[in-house]
Each structure stands twice: as C-alpha cells, then as structure tokens.
Amino acid sequence: MHVRIVQAHPDPASFNAAMSRAAADALGGLGHTVSVQDLYASRFDPVEKAEHYGNRLDARSFAPLAEQRHAWQTGAVPAQIGAEIAELERADLLILQFPLWWHGPPAILKGWFDRVFVNSGLYTSRMRYDTGYFRERRAMVSVTTGAPESAFGAGARGGNFETMLWPIHYSLHYLGFEVLPPFQVCGVQGHGYAYEDQGMQEQRLRAALGDWAGHVTRAPELPTLPFPGWDDWDADGQPIRRAEPIP
Ligand SMILES: Cc1cc2nc3c(=O)[nH]c(=O)nc-3n(C[C@H](O)[C@H](O)[C@H](O)COP(=O)(O)O)c2cc1C
Numbered sequence: 001m002h003v004r005i006v007q008a009h010p011d012p013a014s015f016n017a018a019m020s021r022a023a024a025d026a027l028g029g030l031g032h033t034v035s036v037q038d039l040y041a042s043r044f045d046p047v048e049k050a051e052h053y054g055n056r057l058d059a060r061s062f063a064p065l066a067e068q069r070h071a072w073q074t075g076a077v078p079a080q081i082g083a084e085i086a087e088l089e090r091a092d093l094l095i096l097q098f099p100l101w102w103h104g105p106p107a108i109l110k111g112w113f114d115r116v117f118v119n120s121g122l123y124t125s126r127m128r129y130d131t132g133y134f135r136e137r138r139a140m141v142s143v144t145t146g147a148p149e150s151a152f153g154a155g156a157r158g159g160n161f162e163t164m165l166w167p168i169h170y171s172l173h174y175l176g177f178e179v180l181p182p183f184q185v186c187g188v189q190g191h192g193y194a195y196e197d198q199g200m201q202e203q204r205l206r207a208a209l210g211d212w213a214g215h216v217t218r219a220p221e222l223p224t225l226p227f228p229g230w231d232d233w234d235a236d237g238q239p240i241r242r243a244e245p246i247p
Contacts, residue, residue, distance in 0.1 A: 001027075001220065002035075003023075003024075004087050004088060004095070006094065006095070006112065007098070008040070008098040009106070010040045015185070015188050016097055016098065018209060019144070019185070020097050022212055023095060023212065023213065023216045024036060025213065026216055030217055035087055045111075046110065046114065046115065052081075052115070053067050053076070054076065056070075064119075069120035071118070072118050081116055081118065084112075085118070085122065092220075093139070094172075096139070098141075098143060105143075109168075113168075117175055123174065128175075129174060129176070129228075129229050130176070130227075130230060134176040135177075138179075138224070139177035140180040140181075141168060141169070143165070143182055143183070144188040145187070147186060161182060173225075179224055179225045185205070185212070187201070187204070
C-alpha cells in the first residue's frame with residue numbers, strides 16, 4: 001500500500017514529528033511506500049484567497065466554490081494543490097498527524113481541507129459520502145494532547161474525542177474515505193509543563209511510539225467508524241425512519 005502522512009506541527013523535532021517517523025519506519029519496514037507532507041516545512045499556505053487563482057472566473061468578487069470549480073474545469077488548479085491531490089490519489093491510506101490545539105486540529109490543517117478538496121473535482125452534489133471520490137481508501141487521525149487520557153470522555157474536563165474530531169471525521173467521510181477510529185497519545189507535555197516525572201513521561205511516550213508503529217501497520221484490517229450514507233437519507237437529507245422489523 002501507499003500511505004500519505006500529512007503532518008501539522010511547526011517543529012520537526014516534536015513528538016508529533018516522531019509519530020510520523022515511527023509510522024513511516026514501521027510501514028516502510030513492511031514494504032509499503034510512504035510520503036510525508038510536513039505542512040509547515042513545505043510552507044503550505046492554508047488561507048484560501050483570490051491570489052491563488054490566476055485565471056479568474058470573476059475578477060471583481062471572489063467566490064471560493066465558483067473559482068475552485070472554474071480552476072478545475074480549466075486545468076488551472078494551483079500547482080501546490082495539484083501536487084497534494086496527486087499524492088492523495090496514489091494513497092491507499094491517509095494519516096493526519098497533529099496535536100490537539102483548542103479542541104481541534106491546528107489551523108494549517110483546516111486550511112489544507114479548505115484548499116485541497118477542490119469543488120467539482122473532488123466532490124459534487126452526487127459524488128459525496130458513500131459515493132465520494134476517495135471511496136475504498138482509508139483515512140485515520142493520529143492526535144496528541146496535553147491533557148492526560150483520564151481527562152477525556154463524554155462530559156469530562158478535557159472534552160470528548162468523538163465531538164472534537166467529528167468535523168474532521170465527517171469531512172473525510174464526505175470525501176468518500178473509510179474512516180478509522182482515531183489514535184490518541186495523551187499527556188504529551190514537554191518543556192517544563194510536565195505533570196509527571198520527566199523520565200516517566202519519556203518512557204511512556206517511547207512506549208506510545210511503539211504502540212503506534214504496531215497499530216498503523218494493522219490499518220488495512222481495522223474496523224472503520226460507522227457513518228450514514230445515501231440510502232439512509234430522504235430527499236431533504238433527513239434520516240429515513242425505518243419501521244422496526246416485526247419480531
Ligand atoms: C495553541 C495550543 C492549543 C492547545 N489546546 C489544547 C487542547 O485543547 N487540549 C489539550 O489537551 N491540549 C492542548 N494543547 C497542548 C498540545 O496538544 C500538546 O502540547 C501537544 O499535543 C504536544 O505534542 P508536541 O510535543 O508534538 O507539540 C494546546 C497547545 C497549543 C500550542
């Protein structure tokens with residue numbers, strides 16, 4: 001399989017970068033090919049704006065969806081975005097590696113979604129969800145947090161991963177990906193913020209890297225998250241209420 005890792009962290013010496021390397025090494029060791037996109041190192045511009053489009057549909061006002069569609073139809077998708085799409089098309093598995101920042105992904109990753117998934121090219125009104133462009137490919141979030149594992153869950157202090165990661169998971173589903181449950185490493189606190197002995201933390205994080213390396217190699221077989229699809233909605237997009245089966 002070919003694996004694309006998209007990493008959203010400003011420091012190549014961070015724990016997040018170590019997570020990307022651990023995944024790449026483990027997958028590479030099994031003969032898979034891996035490419036890593038370090039969004040900061042490659043100076044990815046996450047801000048969707050008029051300046052990205054040379055051949056504008058409308059030079060006076062900037063309507064992002066209309067300009068994306070026009071760029072796709074005229075073969076004028078920005079070069080950096082075209083390269084991203086080509087890498088995604090090659091990949092059987094997409095991994096999004098990032099630290100939890102304000103209960104969600106860093107802004108650079110949100111902007112990557114805004115720009116890379118080009119309207120009319122990678123989704124249309126019918127080419128979405130279970131008929132999406134990337135169907136039969138898998139995607140997985142790998143997230144690190146500062147708060148300890150014990151602080152997460154429904155109603156818990158640190159928040160609930162299901163709701164915090166829902167926008168990113170649902171967007172991946174919208175694009176057709178089969179979405180794997182997220183992998184979390186919690187309590188990643190460096191540089192004097194440690195709430196536990198530094199040596200203990202280092203040991204725990206080393207073990208977490210090993211767990212992640214094992215986990216990621218099992219990605220092709222792991223069960224995916226359940227999402228509704230076209231057969232589950234009526235013409236307005238509301239869930240179809242099915243009669244309970246007669247016992
Ligand atoms: C801007 C910012 C926002 C953060 N928000 C959260 C948060 O909402 N929840 C949390 O548990 N940790 C939060 N953290 C802590 C990071 O998740 C933590 O530092 C990171 O996972 C450690 O990984 P690293 O060593 O690779 O940076 C935040 C950190 C920053 C810089």
